[in-house]
Structure formats: structure tokens, C-alpha cells
Amino acid sequence: MMELKHTTFRKEDLQNLDTAYRRNFINSLSGYKSINLIGTIDTEGNPNLAIYNTIIHVSSNPPMLAMLVRTPVKPRHTLTNIRETGVYTLNHIKQEFFNKAHQTAARYHGKKSEFEIVGLKQWYSEHFKAPFVHESPVKIGLELREEYTLKSNGAILIIGEIVEATVQQNAILSDGLVDLGVTGTITASGLDTYYTTRKIARLSFAKPDEDLDVIG
Amino acid sequence: MMELKHTTFRKEDLQNLDTAYRRNFINSLSGYKSINLIGTIDTEGNPNLAIYNTIIHVSSNPPMLAMLVRTPVKPRHTLTNIRETGVYTLNHIKQEFFNKAHQTAARYHGKKSEFEIVGLKQWYSEHFKAPFVHESPVKIGLELREEYTLKSNGAILIIGEIVEATVQQNAILSDGLVDLGVTGTITASGLDTYYTTRKIARLSFAKPDEDLDVIG
Numbered sequence: 001m002m003e004l005k006h007t008t009f010r011k012e013d014l015q016n017l018d019t020a021y022r023r024n025f026i027n028s029l030s031g032y033k034s035i036n037l038i039g040t041i042d043t044e045g046n047p048n049l050a051i052y053n054t055i056i057h058v059s060s061n062p063p064m065l066a067m068l069v070r071t072p073v074k075p076r077h078t079l080t081n082i083r084e085t086g087v088y089t090l091n092h093i094k095q096e097f098f099n100k101a102h103q104t105a106a107r108y109h110g111k112k113s114e115f116e117i118v119g120l121k122q123w124y125s126e127h128f129k130a131p132f133v134h135e136s137p138v139k140i141g142l143e144l145r146e147e148y149t150l151k152s153n154g155a156i157l158i159i160g161e162i163v164e165a166t167v168q169q170n171a172i173l174s175d176g177l178v179d180l181g182v183t184g185t186i187t188a189s190g191l192d193t194y195y196t197t198r199k200i201a202r203l204s205f206a207k208p209d210e211d212l213d214v215i216g
Numbered sequence: 217m218m219e220l221k222h223t224t225f226r227k228e229d230l231q232n233l234d235t236a237y238r239r240n241f242i243n244s245l246s247g248y249k250s251i252n253l254i255g256t257i258d259t260e261g262n263p264n265l266a267i268y269n270t271i272i273h274v275s276s277n278p279p280m281l282a283m284l285v286r287t288p289v290k291p292r293h294t295l296t297n298i299r300e301t302g303v304y305t306l307n308h309i310k311q312e313f314f315n316k317a318h319q320t321a322a323r324y325h326g327k328k329s330e331f332e333i334v335g336l337k338q339w340y341s342e343h344f345k346a347p348f349v350h351e352s353p354v355k356i357g358l359e360l361r362e363e364y365t366l367k368s369n370g371a372i373l374i375i376g377e378i379v380e381a382t383v384q385q386n387a388i389l390s391d392g393l394v395d396l397g398v399t400g401t402i403t404a405s406g407l408d409t410y411y412t413t414r415k416i417a418r419l420s421f422a423k424p425d426e427d428l429d430v431i432g
Contacts, residue, residue, distance in 0.1 A: 022277060
């Protein structure tokens with residue numbers, strides 16, 4: 001097989017890149033991202049919606065997720081609302097509304113919420129204050145548990161506990177896995193590129209000296 | 217359009233789930249994950265390779281990524297090696313070797329490295345101590361910068377600076393974006409399900425009161 005050509009960037013090369021080039025390049029290096037719409041509400045009851053691509057699993061018991069929020073140099077409604085109310089929601093994105101989700105990243109300044117501006121419906125559950133996205137097949141309600149400020153660049157890591165999850169019923173498999181093919185959840189890379197997926201396989205738990213099985 | 221049925225799990229429901237069910241369920245709630253093979257080397261020169269799905273972008277200048285590593289209750293070669301040598305590599309996974317990548321999660325105890333056990337080739341660059349995966353279309357070399365231990369569950373957040381990146385040349389677009397369709401990078405959900413992707417669209421930067429353009 002012919003080997004494909006590769007290019008190596010060293011530290012100095014990375015430092016000397018044009019700002020926009022470096023932003024695109026570095027943002028695509030970590031691979032695909034978990035993208036979600038984060039719903040919050042301020043103390044006056046105004047909802048807010050913003051797309052985030054920095055979400056990771058922390059633990060399943062207690063159920064916790066982490067999210068990295070960039071330095072608050074401009075008013076950051078999402079972070080302010082989370083700190084003031086202690087709650088936020090995480091909502092999966094589908095191909096049907098990926099452009100609306102992307103548009104929530106614009107820097108709006110007025111009182112009108114992104115829900116209204118981009119055309120997504122708010123949905124409230126009985127016991128949770130922050131708004132969910134009606135159109136999302138997976139809607140998660142979280143309570144703020146911890147915050148860490150990274151010394152390197154001032155970004156803030158938010159740790160939240162999942163206290164509520166509303167999931168499209170036919171996507172929940174018998175062993176608990178939510179089938180993201182059935183929900184139609186999409187993924188992204190870089191800052192602006194969106195993808196649907198096709199399952200390769202679900203594999204059995206890896207053990208030394210045992211062959212893997214395809215289990216789904 | 218007929219509305220699909222949804223199921224809501226509240227805090228008590230989540231607490232009462234069977235352990236395996238909860239692990240599958242919660243692990244799929246954050247959406248797709250950035251999966252990568254992490255290459256390290258110990259102080260005696262023994263290489264180690266392990267799959268991780270908890271990687272997020274931190275900043276592009278300086279170029280930094282974060283990775284969450286679970287509590288070190290058992291010997292964690294990856295974390296020990298990173299702490300002792302200060303360096304590690306992150307390598308994209310392709311469909312051609314996703315089963316080998318999955319198998320690196322098995323708890324091996326001997327001296328034989330996962331590279332040898334699963335059948336992936338080590339590759340070393342001139343100026344970097346930790347091993348890269350020869351078969352990976354994107355190979356990133358990082359230096360450890362910071363560590364945070366989460367109070368909630370003892371997991372450790374590792375912040376690394378990208379000091380080297382070797383990327384399949386024909387996948388780098390003119391504005392710096394690495395096209396993960398060209399590299400054939402795959403994604404995952406839960407703990408065991410792997411996916412290829414198909415691009416929906418690349419969208420222009422979102423601005424208030426401006427329509428989005430498809431730019432790729």
C-alpha cells in the first residue's frame with residue numbers, strides 16, 4: 001500500500017501560524033466533539049440557549065458531566081445564569097435543526113432569547129427551572145456541583161450532576177445504552193463542521209487474551 | 217407530525233438503576249465522544265497505549281487540550297507515565313483498526329506493550345520521547361502543563377500543550393481545518409459503540425441578523 005504524505009508542525013511552526021489558520025487547525029486536532037445546546041435562565045426568568053462543544057463524561061454514579069466554558073471577557077449569559085440559578089440543561093442536536101443550533105453562537109445583546117431568535121421551542125419539566133429544547137431527543141437537567149479555573153488560560157470547568165433525563169423512548173436499548181442513531185444525534189469537528197454518523201459496530205468489553213465480539 | 221414518546225428519569229430513578237444499566241445510559245447521554253489512542257512511555261523505555269474518550273479542546277493559542285483520567289485505584293500506566301516523563305501522544309482512530317483500539321482498554325499486567333499485543337506500530341518523531349501510532353492519520357505530541365483533581369469523584373483533569381502535530385497532508389484544508397472525512401477519523405458513543413461519519417455541512421461564522429452560508 002502506498003504511504004500517504006504527512007506534514008509535521010513543531011512548536012515554532014504552531015506559534016507562527018496565522019491566527020485564523022491556527023484556530024481551525026487546533027480545533028480539529030482533538031477529533032469529533034460532543035455538541036449540545038445548553039439551556040439556562042436568568043434570575044428575572046429570561047431564557048438563554050447556546051451551543052457548546054466541550055462536554056465530557058465524568059462519572060455514572062453519581063451521574064456527572066463536565067463542560068469547559070471560555071474566559072468571561074464578554075458577558076457570558078450561560079455561565080452567569082448557571083452560577084446564579086445553579087441549574088442548566090444539555091440538549092442533543094439533530095440534523096433537522098443544526099443550522100439553528102449553530103446560529104445560537106452569534107453574540108446577541110438584546111433581551112430576546114436565542115430560542116425565539118433561531119426558532120426552537122422551550123420545554124419545561126415539572127421539577128426543573130432551566131429550559132429544555134423541545135425538539136431535542138435527549139434532554140438532560142443538571143445541577144452545578146463544582147467549578148475550576150484553569151491557570152493556563154482562565155477557562156472554567158463546570159462539573160454538573162444529572163438530576164433529570166428525558167430521552168426518546170424507542171432509542172433506549174434494553175441494557176441502558178441510548179442509541180444515537182435512533183435519536184438522530186449529530187456530531188461536529190472544528191468550530192463549524194457538522195456530521196451525521198453510521199454505526200460500525202458495538203464491541204464487547206475488552207479483556208486480556210479474549211477475542212472481541214460484535215454485540216450490536 | 218406524530219410526536220415520539222419520551223421517558224423521564226428523575227434523580228431517584230437514576231439512583232435506583234442497576235449499575236451496568238446506569239453506566240451504559242449515563243455514558244451515552246453526553247452525545248458522541250472524541251476518541252483517541254494515548255501513547256506514553258515509562259522511565260525504563262516501555263511504551264504504553266490506551267484508548268480515551270474524555271478529550272476536549274482548551275485553547276488554540278497556546279494550543280492546549282484537556283483529558284479526564286479516572287481515579288487511580290488500579291495501576292494506571294498512562295497517568296503514571298505522563299507524570300514521570302511529562303509527555304504523551306494523542307492519535308486518531310480509523311475504522312481499519314477500531315477493534316485494535318478498543319482492545320487496548322483490557323487490563324494487561326505484563327511487560328508486553330499494547331502496541332505489540334493488539335498489533336499497532338510505534339512511530340517516533342525526532343524530537344519527542346513518547347510513542348505515536350504509525351497507523352494514525354493525526355498524531356499529536358503534548359507536554360503536561362497542569363493537573364486538577366475533581367473533588368466529586370477523584371478523577372484527574374490533565375491539561376497538555378500541543379508541541380508537535382503530524383497530519384495526513386491531503387486532509388489539511390487551505391484555511392487550516394483538518395478534514396476528518398479525509399483522514400477517516402471515527403467517533404464513538406457510550407463505552408463500546410463506534411461510528412463513521414458523513415458531513416452535513418460546514419457553516420459560516422454565526423453573526424446576529426445575518427444568514428448562515430454553507431462554506432464546505
